[in-house]
Amino acid sequence: MRFARCKTLENVSKTGKSIAIVGAGPAGLRAAGMLICMGHEVHVYDQMPEPGGLMIFGIPDYHVDTKSVREGVKELRELGVNFHNNVKVYGDGKGDKNLEELINEYDAVLIATGTWKSRKLNVPGENLKGVYVALDWLIDYYLYEKGYQPWDKVAPLGKRGLVIGGGLTAVDAAEVPLRYLKDKFGIEKVYLSYRRSRKEAPMKEREFNRLVEELHIEPLELTIPLEFKGEEKVEKVVLQRTRLVPVEKGRPKPIPIEGSEFEINVDYVMVAIGEIPSPPFENGCCGIEVESWGAIKTDEKFRTTRKGVFAAGDVKHGASLIGPAFKSGMDAAKYIDEYLKTSEW
Numbered sequence: 001m002r003f004a005r006c007k008t009l010e011n012v013s014k015t016g017k018s019i020a021i022v023g024a025g026p027a028g029l030r031a032a033g034m035l036i037c038m039g040h041e042v043h044v045y046d047q048m049p050e051p052g053g054l055m056i057f058g059i060p061d062y063h064v065d066t067k068s069v070r071e072g073v074k075e076l077r078e079l080g081v082n083f084h085n086n087v088k089v090y091g092d093g094k095g096d097k098n099l100e101e102l103i104n105e106y107d108a109v110l111i112a113t114g115t116w117k118s119r120k121l122n123v124p125g126e127n128l129k130g131v132y133v134a135l136d137w138l139i140d141y142y143l144y145e146k147g148y149q150p151w152d153k154v155a156p157l158g159k160r161g162l163v164i165g166g167g168l169t170a171v172d173a174a175e176v177p178l179r180y181l182k183d184k185f186g187i188e189k190v191y192l193s194y195r196r197s198r199k200e201a202p203m204k205e206r207e208f209n210r211l212v213e214e215l216h217i218e219p220l221e222l223t224i225p226l227e228f229k230g231e232e233k234v235e236k237v238v239l240q241r242t243r244l245v246p247v248e249k250g251r252p253k254p255i256p257i258e259g260s261e262f263e264i265n266v267d268y269v270m271v272a273i274g275e276i277p278s279p280p281f282e283n284g285c286c287g288i289e290v291e292s293w294g295a296i297k298t299d300e301k302f303r304t305t306r307k308g309v310f311a312a313g314d315v316k317h318g319a320s321l322i323g324p325a326f327k328s329g330m331d332a333a334k335y336i337d338e339y340l341k342t343s344e345w
């Protein structure tokens with residue numbers, strides 16, 4: 001996978017300007033690969049032990065090849081991109097590096113921190129042991145699988161699992177344990193609860209069918225969880241059936257059906273109902289405004305409300321795919337270069 005726009009810097013003259021990129025996912029890496037080839041000094045900060053973002057710590061190898069991501073990062077390093085791994089940049093003094101400091105140290109900053117926060121169900125029992133935020137569980141698994149942490153950091157699964165959601169995270173939360181950990185945890189059955197039908201699922205009907213037909217996942221379409229029950233850990237889930245009501249715009253709305261509640265026995269639950277943008281601050285920082293839904297506010301030139309600070313990728317446009325993140329990083333780099341040349345804001 002190539003992030004760099006050039007093969008060598010032989011004919012590139014140095015501009016003397018420096019940029020800090022926060023987040024080494026596809027958006028940050030692609031921006032780094034553009035900016036280094038424009039003659040700027042580029043520093044990429046990431047909280048994880050290795051660059052790549054969700055391509056390394058969120059998506060299984062059978063979808064995105066780790067080797068090819070690593071080759072792309074190696075090429076960036078050889079071109080002179082400076083990587084600062086294991087550095088959490090944060091605005092509220094909770095990280096390893098303060099965002100305000102970073103903004104003052106560099107000529108421009110690009111925030112590309114993705115969507116590392118997950119939506120909650122807000123139902124009783126959600127904090128019971130064995131009820132996991134799917135993305136957090138997957139990240140822990142990949143940290144183990146890539147040799148960055150011991151096996152005992154991966155939260156245990158069990159015989160019967162329930163995955164809740166209809167997107168890409170739900171696919172992986174169902175499939176990864178079955179592919180790699182079936183025997184280790186003695187997994188016998190995995191249910192998939194989705195509030196609409198497979199036809200409306202963001203993962204697409206074909207993918208839903210594959211999970212059912214190839215992996216024998218038991219679909220529980222048109223259901224929502226009402227409660228998780230258990231003593232020490234989760235043992236049962238109360239689900240309720242829904243019916244779909246057409247709306248003027250968008251997918252039909254699931255409406256709970258009174259009296260349709262039923263229970264299933266489970267040993268673990270993966271909640272995968274969507275990720276939300278995760279800027280590197282919690283309660284606002286540095287004059288950078290966020291939208292009501294959490295994304296960093298930007299204008300058409302990827303500029304935030306703070307001079308010299310740009311945003312790209314999922315933290316700007318919401319949870320999406322690698323392609324749009326790549327494109328976003330590339331576009332942001334163009335506007336950063338323009339700003340560094342003109343100082344116009």
Ligand SMILES: Cc1cc2nc3c(=O)[nH]c(=O)nc-3n(C[C@H](O)[C@H](O)[C@H](O)COP(=O)(O)OP(=O)(O)OC[C@H]3O[C@@H](n4cnc5c(N)ncnc54)[C@H](O)[C@@H]3O)c2cc1C
Nearest residue numbers: 023025026027047053054089113114313314320321322325
């Ligand atoms: C489970 C799952 C499966 C997916 N499968 C696919 C798929 O098969 N195909 C596809 O095209 N897309 C898939 N996607 C979507 C895709 O991964 C994302 O759209 C894409 O990675 C977004 O790129 P990004 O660069 O914006 O952010 P990310 O890839 O999320 O990278 C953000 C980076 O920022 C770092 N970071 C965050 N906060 C801080 C901080 N405070 N300080 C320092 N570093 C920080 C993170 O460590 C991370 O490295 C999947 C997503 C998920 C969650």
